[in-house]
Each structure stands twice: as C-alpha cells, then as structure tokens.
Amino acid sequence: MDFKGKNVIVTGATRGIGRAIAEAFAKQGANLAVCGTHEDAVKQTVAQLAQTYGVKVIGRAVNIAQADDCEALVAETVKELGSVDVLVNNAGITKDNLLVLMSEDDWNAVINVNLTGTFNMSKAALKVMFKKRAGNIVNISSVVGEMGNAGQVNYVASKAGIIGMTKTLAKEFGSRHIRVNAVAPGFVRTAMTDALAPEVKEKALENVALKRFAEAEDIAKAVLFLASEDASYITGHILSVNGGLYM
Numbered sequence: 001m002d003f004k005g006k007n008v009i010v011t012g013a014t015r016g017i018g019r020a021i022a023e024a025f026a027k028q029g030a031n032l033a034v035c036g037t038h039e040d041a042v043k044q045t046v047a048q049l050a051q052t053y054g055v056k057v058i059g060r061a062v063n064i065a066q067a068d069d070c071e072a073l074v075a076e077t078v079k080e081l082g083s084v085d086v087l088v089n090n091a092g093i094t095k096d097n098l099l100v101l102m103s104e105d106d107w108n109a110v111i112n113v114n115l116t117g118t119f120n121m122s123k124a125a126l127k128v129m130f131k132k133r134a135g136n137i138v139n140i141s142s143v144v145g146e147m148g149n150a151g152q153v154n155y156v157a158s159k160a161g162i163i164g165m166t167k168t169l170a171k172e173f174g175s176r177h178i179r180v181n182a183v184a185p186g187f188v189r190t191a192m193t194d195a196l197a198p199e200v201k202e203k204a205l206e207n208v209a210l211k212r213f214a215e216a217e218d219i220a221k222a223v224l225f226l227a228s229e230d231a232s233y234i235t236g237h238i239l240s241v242n243g244g245l246y247m
C-alpha cells in the first residue's frame, strides 16, 4: 500500500486509534492533517509525526461538532498540503449511562461530536473531493453500532447513524469516484477501554473469539486497506474488526 504524496486528514489523531491510523498512513508516505481537542497534544503529534516519518504534517485544535472548525481544518489542509485525498472520521467520545439516568446534555454531546462531527467533516471534505472527482472517506463506527449495548444509547445511536451515513454517502458520491466505507472496531486497548472496570473487561473478552482486545494498529490496518487501491471496488461497506465478538 503506497500513499506517497497523498494528503490524508485524520480526526482525533492525538492518541489512541486515530494516532495509530495517522502513524500507519505516515509510514506509507502520506502527508497528514491531524486534529484533536487539545492544542498542546496536537502540536506534539504534528512534531512527532513529521520528525519520525519525514512527511508534511499540519494540525489544528478543533471541535468537530462545530461546522466552522471543520471548514477551517479542510481549508488549511488544501492551502498547506494542496488537496484532500482521504478523510478518516475517527474522533469520538462516550458519556455512558442507562437511558433513564442519561441527561439530555450527555445525549446531545455524544450525538454532536460523533454523528454531527462526522457529517461536518464529510461535508467540508466532500466539497473538495467532488470537484476533483476523486476521494476516499473511512468512518470509524463501532461493533456496538451493529449489535446495540445497554448503557450506551447515545453512543450506539451515533455509531449506528455513522453506518447509515456511510452507506448513503457511498450512494451519493459513487458516480464521482469517491468511495465511502466504515470500520467497526470491537474492544480496542486505548484510554477509552483502559477506563473500564476489570470485571467489565473480563466479561467482554468472554465473547471475543480471538480472546484478546484489538491493538489500535489492528484497526489502522483495516482503515488503510479501505482507503487504498486494493479496495478499489469496495464502497458502502462496514468492515467489522472485532476479533469475532459479533458476526
């Protein structure tokens, strides 16, 4: 897989899965535009990626829930890197609770970042891709968006919404040679899952056929595949990377 000279935006790339995705693209020669919520973390990520991989890297602290922030990130990418070839909508948050205990604020916060954020970034990037008649989007959904999960109604609704958005955008933009796919990870070893109680982790592994959590790199490999020419006839697909947790 060669991404030499391709310009790739990865949202939420300062840590966890997004960071691994950004590193995997950089390793294959891609230039990168990264974002996250914290200015310092973004600066550090930009410096480290540029130094380690010798590619062009720009970054911006943004809130993807704000359309203006997303337009600004895409505009800066076009100005500094030349264009946008690939967008990876990875940034996401959780605010878990049972429905009866979930506040409207927590419902809105998760929907605004995960679902509206994916819409905002896709809209901004697709304007550029549409003109070029080329481009590629990979969204990060979740296994719980496919199977449901008690205590995560906001998160699951956002991740299931991303699946619907992926299929719809694949249909809207296919004739422009723009492919849109999603990866649906199972449990991945990151800060998000490190925060889970030990008994919750143990219980989760019981149902994972491969009997281990994914590493962020396992997810990155699937993202690169979908963004690459190896997946040239794949669009509107949801690629499950869950170790056999849900089939």
Ligand SMILES: NC(=O)c1ccc[n+]([C@@H]2O[C@H](COP(=O)([O-])OP(=O)(O)OC[C@H]3O[C@@H](n4cnc5c(N)ncnc54)[C@H](O)[C@@H]3O)[C@@H](O)[C@H]2O)c1
Binding pocket: 011, 012, 013, 014, 015, 016, 017, 018, 035, 036, 037, 038, 062, 063, 064, 065, 090, 091, 092, 093, 113, 117, 140, 141, 142, 143, 184, 185, 186, 187, 188, 189, 190, 191, 192, 193
């Ligand atoms: N960790 C898992 O087990 C798991 C499983 C399935 C899906 N996912 C999904 O993978 C993605 C990454 O998860 P992670 O565990 O690496 O998360 P993480 O919390 O480690 O990192 C999240 C990243 O997103 C950024 N971010 C958060 N809110 C943002 C906003 N409003 N605007 C811009 N950037 C924002 C953060 O700055 C950070 O860089 C998420 O979409 C998550 O839902 C994770």
